[in-house]
Amino acid sequence: MFDRLGSQSHHRLRWFLGLFVTWLAVSAQAADAPKTAEDWLEQLGPALNATSYKGVFVYSRGDQVSSMRIAHRFHDGEVQERLVIQDGDQGEIIRRGGRVFCILPSHGRIQLDAVLPSGPFSEAFSSKLPPFRRWYAARLLDDDRVAGHRAVVVALNPKDVHRYRYRLWLEKTSGLLVKSQVLANDDTVLERFQFTMLELTDDIPDSEFQIPFEDPRQALSLDKAEARIAAAAPPPEPSQPAKFAWSLGWHPEGFQETPSPHSHTGQAVAFSDGLASFSVFIAPVGNKDMPTGISRIGATTIFMRKMVVGDQRHLVTVVGEIPPDTAMKVGRSVFVQKNREPARVGTEPGSDMAARPQATAGSE
Template structure:
């Protein structure tokens, strides 16, 4: 489960020449530009991630060719890690473990592709307004502020490049305005040609490497066998699938609930000795985690959402009566 969580928590991201357009005046139009820019522009840059005492620098290369997105992300600090995306397939490369985890990019949103393709529905859960214009990584950037309408989601401030709409900086804040996490480009080139060699792994994945297939099989909600006793306001079920846990461990049911920006995952797997599991709420940087056992299964709920939202959803998970 731990290796599987690394794959889910780490994989994905997103490609062709800058589109010059007049800057829109309303904040919802800005959200639309931000959502599309990360998918249609070519860009190469370095960004810094901050959460609590954690600071991490990554290099990203993104290219679009023939309508297909290609991307390579390399973490430059600590243990070497690399994510390579070709279309919908993602390879997470962990050289110290000599392991490659293969998954799918569908449904994932990571910096700078933080917004859904159709962000208009976010106004139901957030008050959205334009902020000030400032400079990020040498570019003029328009800020857009999303203030949550309840305590079940964090607030966000997004800075978009004025000409293209590409997200340059993203800040997540708690109810008191404190920093939860932040992504920010320190240098960036938007548009132009991207050398295909920059998209290739720099690690030789030869003999002795392990390949883990973490791709799941989509399920109909009616076939999941699990549901919520009470819905979490604003969060709807966006996907259900079964994912492999590894040799002799069977599969986990993976359900994702989202409000269009925040997403909470629920993993349900058979469990033997519940006393050996750390149950209850857990904090892991910007990720809130809640665990409980239900009918001989371990239910793990996690997401970039306030602890009360993750816990409330986790406590509502139940097995459907047959």
């Protein structure tokens, strides 16, 4: 009898153990279930800022290749970052939140520069639901390995011919961007960013983000360095408004106007679809002989054309991460009018029927 009871208990224990192992396996599979491409893109935004790491990355654009050492952390509620150029002339960029310091030893000076984005694609992926999703289709490719870290690969393919394609490699544990490619429609890689060495770590000392001087005893904290530079900096020159207005008759659907880049001599308007961006500059050139035509360095296209309005000659420049045909179409849709009204864009972006000034504008 006892043998029979013992046998029943043994079988019952084996059944419970089998059930428990099966539950563990199912749970593990659920936990390891692959995320969608959209899930990874949502994780990328916070990872770009909140992940602490240090390493070396390479950036190539056309035949230009450069490498940089980086230390990055999120500390006391702000992003802190240090970039050190590894080849050519010496130089560093140190940021704390919105303050950016450019250190240029070869020029014998330290200057406070404009706000720069924190790492590749940080502006594009800063929101939870990036607006570019309407204009790009995202899908997962086969996993890969970058700088010794496992990575998922996300393809972003445009839904029209006015944008480039993107490939993003995201580190599996953090979602950090560790490699990216910008590709033309024929699969030519136009630009590439990739970590060659990467360490995910919270152990980054405060000294990593100090302003360096030739004499280490002169090293300053960012707050003191900012005060010294601000006190020594000359007041900015007041910019004069351009005495003309212009209208942009066409731009690709989905590109919205963003804060414009600074221009002393003319007017500028910037556009972005949440991932790619371009700017349009209009400036009077008088009798200066300015170059015209189109060129491309990596994924950056530059298109320049001259326009004549009355007795005024103007130079139209389109520059940004858009294909050459798109840049030319944007630049050729510009119309200039001689008056003091501010620059404006066409009322029907994405259409050739946008409102245009009545003044006749000729092109050279």
